[in-house]
Amino acid sequence: MARAGGITNAVNVGIAVQADWENREFVSHISLNVRRLFDFLVQFEATTKNKLAKLNEKLDTLERRLELLEVQVGTATANPAMFTT
Amino acid sequence: METMSSTVSMPFPRGPTSYDEISMQQSMLFSDSLKDLRNLRKQLYSAAEYFEFSYTNDDQKHIVVNTLKDYSVKALVNTVDHLGSVSYKVNDLLDELVDEVSGTELRLSCIEQRLRTCQEYIDREGLSQQSLMINGSKYHKRYILPVGETVQGAIHTKLNYQGCNLDDEDDWHQLKNAIRSTIGDTPSVGIKGRSPSPSPRLAQQPGNFSFSGTITRKDLDKRTMSPLRFPLLRSGSFSSKPNTPKSSRPTTPNRSRPTTPNPSSGRQQYILEPRKSASMRIYFEKESPKDIEQSPSKSKRLLKALLSRRKSKKDEMLYTYLDEY
Structure with missing residues (x-):
């Protein structure tokens, strides 16, 4: 009986160890996917920031050029005699 | 678990009729996606507290662990879907803005080029008007150049x-x-x-x-x-x-010159x-x-x-x- 009980305990321990390894494998998979998701979010943040910076630069350039054009047009409209000659 | 499934399911919009409605629906979907991403953290925290309490109090721990595994997988997949959708929409919106800015730059360059053309035309006209007013010195044709002139x-x-x-x-x-x-x-x-x-x-x-x-x-x-x-x-x-x-010129002043x-x-x-x-x-x-x-x-x-x-x-x-x- 004692021998049979020892075998049963060994089997139970083996099953528990196997389940524990399966759980560890599952957790490692989940953590790996979460890390991949985190990397994707970091990369997406960098890309989006870069795009936003370029867009901001273009908008600044456009704003300056528009201001220059406004000044030129205002100067031209302030001197209508330049177009009547 | 129940709240998460309820937030994911959204009513499907009807067919759009105009560009404004399409853009409005897209903006509504984007705002809903962002709202789901904000609520996802709360749901994950509440789910973790629930599974912890169940694992400590319930006798059937094996069932709780399996349920936790299924929930974590579904939550991860759902999070990836939400993040993909939101990132795609953000990327699309940025591309649209960049294209719009590029189009505006092109139109502005066209306006600048037209303005430069007008300026050049005005300068040329002014130069021609000024050049017509310049009078050169007057010499008559019959005044031939002197001998030493080059x-x-x-x-x-x-x-x-x-x-x-x-x-x-x-x-x-x-x-x-x-x-x-x-x-x-x-x-x-x-x-x-x-x-x-x-x-x-x-x-x-x-x-x-x-x-x-x-x-x-x-x-x-x-x-x-x-x-x-x-x-x-x-x-x-x-x-x-x-x-x-x-020899053909007999009236040369210097007659002593040789014939060579x-x-x-x-x-x-x-x-x-x-x-x-x-x-x-x-x-x-x-x-x-x-x-x-x-x-x-x-x-x-x-x-x-x-x-x-x-x-x-x-x-x-x-x-x-x-x-x-």
Whole structure:
């Protein structure tokens, strides 16, 4: 009986160890996917920031050029005699 | 678990009718996705607390662990879907903005180019108006360059000659033609009583203006062929026969010169050649039909006056007239 009980305990321990390894494998998979998701979010943040910076630069350039054009047009409209000659 | 499934399910929108409705629906979907991402953290925290409490209190721990595994997998997949959707929409929105900015840059460049074109046109018009007001110095064509003048001087004279009045030149040209025709029609008449006239030798040299000298019979015959004393008409024949021997000119002032060609005379011809070409170039440039048509009445009157006096006073009056000019 004692021998049979020892075998049963060994089997139970083996099953528990196997389940524990399966759980560890599952957790490692989940953590790996979460890390991949985190990397994707970091990369997406960098890309989006870069795009936003370029867009901001273009908008600044456009704003300056528009201001220059406004000044030129205002100067031209302030001197209508330049177009009547 | 229940709240998460309820937030994921969204009502499917109806078919859009216009661009504004499409954009509004897209913006609503994007805002819902962002709201789900914000709620996802709360749901995950609440799910973790629930599974912890169940694992400690419930006897069937195996079932709780399996349920936790399923929930974590579904939550991860759902999070990846939400993040993919939101990132795609953000990326699409940024691309649209970049395209819009690029289109605006293109339109602005077009406006700048049009403005620059207008500015260049205004500058060119102003320059042309200012350039028309500049008057060059006026020289008459019959004033041939002196002997020591070089080709650059002739070209400079030609350049300065661009802006002068054309009436005198045309009159002079018409006068020369009239004199040619008049002398060609009438026989050669002696002009012994006529005061000073240049010899043909001197007339063949374009730079010589000497009006004094002895006149021989041969000179008079040559004068009948071409009465003009000015070298403009002679320059054509002078250039056509560049290698004329010295013996053909008996009235040369220096009779002691040898018959062999003088190198100095060759150099003189070389110097005189561009001067002739410069004067002829001016002559042909100013002799355009448009310029001739500008003063026909004055020239015709002058010709009529000359031809009417041809029979009565003949060449004497003509030469006196030429002397006056």
